[in-house]
Amino acid sequence: MEISSKDIPVNQLLSEVVQLDRVEYTAHMEKALKLLSREKLTVPLIMVGSGTAGTVAGSGKTVDEIKTYLAERQQDAEVIMTGSLGMCNAEPVVSIQLPGRCRLFFANITTEKVSSLLDDVFHLIIPSENLIGQQRHDAHEPWKDVSFLDEIPFFGQQKRVIISRCGIIDPDSIEEYIARGGYKAFLKTIRHYTYTEICDIVEESGLRGRSGSGFPTGQKWKIACHTPADQKYLVCNAEESDPGAFMDRAIMEGDPHLLIEGICIASYAIGATKAYIYIRSEYTRAISRLEQAIRQAAGYGFLGHNIFGSGFNLGISIRKGPGAFVCGEETALIRSLEGKRGMPRSKPPYPATTGLHKKPTIINNVETLSNIPVIIGKGPKWFRETGTVNNTGTKIFAISGKVKEAGLIEVPLGTNLKDIIFNIAGGTRDGKPLKAIHIGGPSGCILPAGKLDIPVTYEAMSDAGTIMGSGGIVVIDEDVCIIDLVKYYMNFMQKQSCGKCIPCREGTRRMSEILESISRKPQDENGHATLERFKGVIQLESLASVMKDTSLCGLGQKAPNPVLSTLGSFREEYEEHIFDRKCRSNVCTELRTYFIDVEQCTGCSVCAKKCPSDAVFGTPLHPYFIVQEKCTGCGICFDSCKFSAIDYK
Numbered sequence: 001m002e003i004s005s006k007d008i009p010v011n012q013l014l015s016e017v018v019q020l021d022r023v024e025y026t027a028h029m030e031k032a033l034k035l036l037s038r039e040k041l042t043v044p045l046i047m048v049g050s051g052t053a054g055t056v057a058g059s060g061k062t063v064d065e066i067k068t069y070l071a072e073r074q075q076d077a078e079v080i081m082t083g084s085l086g087m088c089n090a091e092p093v094v095s096i097q098l099p100g101r102c103r104l105f106f107a108n109i110t111t112e113k114v115s116s117l118l119d120d121v122f123h124l125i126i127p128s129e130n131l132i133g134q135q136r137h138d139a140h141e142p143w144k145d146v147s148f149l150d151e152i153p154f155f156g157q158q159k160r161v162i163i164s165r166c167g168i169i170d171p172d173s174i175e176e177y178i179a180r181g182g183y184k185a186f187l188k189t190i191r192h193y194t195y196t197e198i199c200d201i202v203e204e205s206g207l208r209g210r211s212g213s214g215f216p217t218g219q220k221w222k223i224a225c226h227t228p229a230d231q232k233y234l235v236c237n238a239e240e241s242d243p244g245a246f247m248d249r250a251i252m253e254g255d256p257h258l259l260i261e262g263i264c265i266a267s268y269a270i271g272a273t274k275a276y277i278y279i280r281s282e283y284t285r286a287i288s289r290l291e292q293a294i295r296q297a298a299g300y301g302f303l304g305h306n307i308f309g310s311g312f313n314l315g316i317s318i319r320k321g322p323g324a325f326v327c328g329e330e331t332a333l334i335r336s337l338e339g340k341r342g343m344p345r346s347k348p349p350y351p352a353t354t355g356l357h358k359k360p361t362i363i364n365n366v367e368t369l370s371n372i373p374v375i376i377g378k379g380p381k382w383f384r385e386t387g388t389v390n391n392t393g394t395k396i397f398a399i400s401g402k403v404k405e406a407g408l409i410e411v412p413l414g415t416n417l418k419d420i421i422f423n424i425a426g427g428t429r430d431g432k433p434l435k436a437i438h439i440g441g442p443s444g445c446i447l448p449a450g451k452l453d454i455p456v457t458y459e460a461m462s463d464a465g466t467i468m469g470s471g472g473i474v475v476i477d478e479d480v481c482i483i484d485l486v487k488y489y490m491n492f493m494q495k496q497s498c499g500k501c502i503p504c505r506e507g508t509r510r511m512s513e514i515l516e517s518i519s520r521k522p523q524d525e526n527g528h529a530t531l532e533r534f535k536g537v538i539q540l541e542s543l544a545s546v547m548k549d550t551s552l553c554g555l556g557q558k559a560p561n562p563v564l565s566t567l568g569s570f571r572e573e574y575e576e577h578i579f580d581r582k583c584r585s586n587v588c589t590e591l592r593t594y595f596i597d598v599e600q601c602t603g604c605s606v607c608a609k610k611c612p613s614d615a616v617f618g619t620p621l622h623p624y625f626i627v628q629e630k631c632t633g634c635g636i637c638f639d640s641c642k643f644s645a646i647d648y649k
C-alpha cells in the first residue's frame with residue numbers, strides 16, 4: 001500500500017532516526033524519509049517565496065489566491081510558504097512540483113497570474129512567461145525544453161552550500177530538515193568528539209568570521225574553550241546592522257534549523273550551556289521562524305538537559321536588539337544583552353575571556369555559525385576544497401542598487417568580483433555604464449568600475465584598498481552622485497555613533513558638515529562661509545586619519561572609509577562640486593541654477609504659485625523670471641512647468 005506523509009508517525013520515526021544514530025534504514029523508514037524530505041510526493045507541492053522580499057512583493061495574497069483556486073477546483077495540493085530563493089526581483093517566486101517530476105520555478109507570480117499558471121501546469125503545459133527553470137534531481141523526470149536552474153547564469157556560477165535549501169524547503173518543518181540529514185552533525189559532535197576536537201576540526205577547515213572580521217573561527221573558539229569558568233556563553237550576532245546586507249536574514253527566514261544546529265555545535269565546542277541569538281527587532285519574520293525552530297528543536301531533544309544522554313546541556317534564547325548599527329559591535333552587543341545602553345568598550349580584554357557577565361563568551365555571525373554543520377558533516381578537508389588556501393569555503397553576498405539581478409549570491413571565496421557583478425548579477429539594471437560598487441556597508445569602501453578585477457579574498461580586498469565587509473554590495477551606475485552617496489553614509493554614521501568617544505562623535509558630525517557644504521547652494525554663502533568650506537575640504541583627510549587612529553571601536557575607525565576611498569578615485573567629481581559648483585549626475589539639486597526661457601513661458605503662473613520660497617516673479621500671461629538669491633534649488637518649478645520653459649545649468 002502507498003503511504004503518504006500524513007500516515008507517518010513522524011515523531012516516532014524521527015526519534016528513532018536520531019536516537020539510534022542509524023546509517024542504514026529499513027525500507028519503510030527510507031520511504032517515509034523520502035516523503036518527509038519531499039523527494040517523493042503523493043500530491044502536488046506548491047511553494048511560495050515568503051521571505052521579506054517575497055512578502056513585500058505580495059506573496060501572502062498569492063498564497064491566498066492559490067488556496068482559493070485549489071478549494072474551488074477541489075484540487076489536492078500542499079501549499080507552503082518558503083524562504084527566499086535569492087532572486088529578489090523575481091518575487092513572489094512560486095515553485096511547483098508534481099509527483100515524480102522536477103520542480104518548476106516561476107517569477108513574479110502575483111494574484112492575477114495564479115489561475116492561468118496552475119491551469120497550465122496541472123495540464124502539463126509549461127508557460128514560458130515567468131518561467132525561471134527547473135531544479136535538477138536524479139530521481140525526478142525533467143520537463144522537456146525547460147532550462148535547469150544550474151544552466152541559468154544567476155545560479156550556474158554560484159556554489160550554494162549555506163543557502164542551498166533556502167526557497168526549497170519548508171523552514172517551519174524540523175521534520176523536513178531532519179529527513180534531509182539535518183542535526184546529524186550535532187549528534188555526531190556530541191556522540192563522537194570532545195570539545196577540543198571540534199575546535200580542532202573548525203580550525204583545520206580554515207573557516208574565518210563571515211561578519212567581515214575574517215578572524216579564524218576555530219582559533220577564537222579555543223580561547224574560550226581553554227579559559228576555565230563556571231559559565232560560558234555563545235552569542236549569535238544576528239544584528240545585521242549594515243543597511244545593504246540581508247544574507248543573515250535570508251538564512252534565518254529560509255533555513256533556521258541550520259543556524260540552530262550551528263549554535264548547538266559551537267556551544268558544545270566552547271563549553272557553553274547558554275546561547276543567545278541577538279537579533280534586530282525589525283526582523284519579525286526571522287524572529288518568529290527562529291522561535292518556532294527553537295521550540296521544535298527542544299521538542300526533539302536537541303536542546304535541554306543531558307542532550308541524548310551526552311551530559312551536555314544547552315538552552316537558546318532570543319534577545320531583540322534596537323537595530324542600532326553600533327549594537328552589532330561585539331562589546332556594545334554584550335552591554336545591550338546585559339540590559340545596559342549599547343556602547344562599546346576598549347579591548348582587550350576580549351569577549352572570548354571576559355564577555356557577557358564577565359564570563360568567556362564567543363560571538364559569531366549568523367553566516368559563520370551556519371557553516372559549522374557543513375564542516376562537521378562533510379569534514380574539514382571537503383570544506384577546504386572550496387575557495388583558496390587562506391580563504392576557504394564560500395561567501396554569501398547581498399547585491400542591491402542599480403543591478404539587474406538583485407539578491408543573494410553564494411560563491412567560493414576567491415571568485416573574481418567582476419564576474420559576480422557582471423556574469424552572475426547581470427551588470428547594471430538599465431545597461432548604463434557601471435560607475436562603481438560599494439562594498440562593506442556604511443563603513444565600507446567605494447571601488448571604481450575599473451578596479452573590480454580582483455578575487456574576493458580578505459587579503460586581495462585589503463590590497464585593493466577596500467574591505468570584504470559582511471557581504472553587502474551596492475551597484476552604482478552613472479546616475480549616482482558619489483558625493484551624495486558618501487554624504488548619505490556619513491549622515492548615517494553620525495546618527496549611529498553612540499557618542500561615547502569624541503573622535504567618532506565629533507568627527508562624523510564634522511565630516512557630514514563638510515560634505516554638506518560642498519553640495520549646498522553657493523548663493524547661501526557669504527565670504528566667510530566660502531573660506532570655511534575650503535578649509536573643511538582641506539581638513540577631510542587629516543580628520544579621517546585622526547578618527548581612524550583614535551576612535552574607540554570599529555564604527556568610528558571605519559566611518560571615514562567611504563570618503564577616503566573616493567577622494568582619490570573620484571577626485572574630479574569632488575573638484576566639480578567644490579570649485580565649479582556642479583553635479584555631473586544632477587543629483588545635488590541645490591547646486592542647480594534654474595532659469596526661465598522667455599520664449600517658451602506662457603505666463604501660466606503655475607511655477608510662481610508652487611514655489612515654496614517665493615522666488616518666481618511675473619505678471620500672468622507674460623514671461624516669469626526666477627530671483628536666484630531666493631531660489632533654494634528644490635526644482636518644484638521645473639517639475640510643474642507644462643511648457644518646458646524652465647531649465648537649469
Ligand SMILES: Cc1cc2nc3c(=O)[nH]c(=O)nc-3n(C[C@H](O)[C@H](O)[C@H](O)COP(=O)(O)O)c2cc1C
Nearest residue numbers: 209210211237240241328329330364365368554555
Ligand atoms: C560598528 C560595528 C558593527 C558591527 N555589526 C555587526 C553585525 O551586524 N553583525 C555581525 O555579525 N558582526 C558585526 N560586527 C562585528 C562584530 O563586532 C564581531 O566581530 C562579529 O560578530 C564576530 O563574528 P565572526 O567572528 O563570526 O565574524 C560589527 C562591528 C562593528 C565595529
